[in-house]
Amino acid sequence: MAVDLRSYLGHVELPNPVLTASGCGGTGRELAQFFDVTRIGAFVTRSITMVPRAGRPTPRMAETPSGMLSAVGLQGPGVEVFAERELPWLAQRGARTIVSIGGGSVAEYTALARRLAGAPGITAVEVNLSCPNVEDRGRVFARDGSAAAEVVASVRAATNYDVPVIAKLAPDVADVVSLARLCVDGGADALSMINTPLGMSVDVDTMRPSLAAGTGGLSGPAIRPLAVRCVWQVHAALPGVPIVGMGGVMTGRDALELVLAGACAVAVGTALFHDPFACQRILRELEELLQARGFDRLADAVGLAHRPAGAGPRNRIDLEESSL
């Protein structure tokens, strides 16, 4: 029997739990050459900014063991061009689109949310909190609970009530759980994690940093254990909050690992650079793995790794759930 793969972000239903990760799927058109972007759970856009951004100088990328460092710097055409050219293209095809937004101040995030409010074809808004706060000497919002909560609250207020707001967190913070809690208190309907932790590499031939920007975000399987840890801790503390898990998902097994840790959906980033068909393949593999383990519904696997040690396999869990 087919597994029921539906996933819920707040009250929004996705037909399956596999999404693209922000900044890793282009505009949608590039991937559409390889697969039908309406078949995945949702397409997540790169982080959209108020004005056009040229991004960082090159080299922007350096490969590292089982991962890569990148410093793209949110290159993009700005929200006007996005709303006029990119979003309608996705909407016309019927793709579920989660729009990621990035800003340098609370006011900028709010303005972005306002500009997008009412635009057709938006399934959810994801708030990229790993942006430097220009009003706080460039400290990223994700490292400052009160600033993050303020951004989330203002985006929530400016966004249509029926569009969920997802707060995206980074792992390189003192306490990801308290950050998650502040974002949920600020009005986040769901959380996504993890954004890239900051890393660096030095080219021993040129004896200079490999990236023009010096530091960059680390992504790929190298960060998967960080992602699993963050999802685990936040799910344990806030079991009712939907989590989009991401960080180094290359296969269905990796996706299942995050699901068992507490993610109800999984986003695929760096894997797409290696394999443009990664989303579809991971979805198929995840379904097969769930089937092989006797699950009828994806929802039954979410957070299952949190069951007490020694608790039996699935039937025991079913009992616990039905007694809720």
Add this chain to the structure above:
Amino acid sequence: MAGSPVQVTGTVLTTRRVEAYHALTVVAPAVADRFRPGHFVTVGVGGPHTSMLTRRAFAIHDVKPDYGGTVEFVFSVRGPGTAWLAERRARDTLDLVGPLGRPFPLPRDPCTCVLVGGEYGSASLFVLADVLQRRGCRVDFVLGASSADRVFGALRARRMGETTTLTTEDGSLGMRGEVTDVLAGVIADARADVVYACGPMAMLRGVTAVCAEFGIPAQVSVEQAMACGVGICMTCVVPVIDEDGVTRMVRACTDGPVFLGERVRFDDVGTIPFDALGAPGGRHG
């Protein structure tokens, strides 16, 4: 769609050494079918559980109809990915995506073309020469490298070209110097209408400057570090002046790799020019 890329697991048909380079021929009919001169492929390296996540880009050197269609590319060993590729043998399989990129634009009417290649950059020029000659164009070659063993395809150039001029920095083959030292003479003698060039960024910049003196277009194929090759990672950008006169950071993999040389701001590669669209503190619209 002629241009749309595909992913294939191709079987390696042959491997060979060509002077300092390695060449791999892979059975990939769907890539060969869609190929135009100037296209490239990306290759997944390191096998199924690889720790090398970014794909490696290589210009397509040749396509042949054998086994439904084969693709050949030429490479030099630079780091771990190309070292792994150099160990592939016949009957191994390779994960290819292609054909990718904007190919060389072709002249509508017969004309005289100078094809300039630096190091392995000349690998992509012979299929181009073939297409140009079939359209009645005259083709002259200028090939250069640091030393004789790194000049790729000198024999084939001599066979195909109206003239062939070779340069090496150490003087071990042809003239001592760089391709840009001899290019003006070749353009003048052939009365060239257009130059096609593929090679290191510094060479392309020099070629573009020479062409500007003659007022003829240079179609240059640039090389920028790439992670995906299909336009989704935004790591491969170069500053290019658009038709509207505005400089944008454009992707070498999908908007290029072939650009009109005069549009590429070679001096600003590796920076964000202050007047580029969206530059920090700069223009926004």
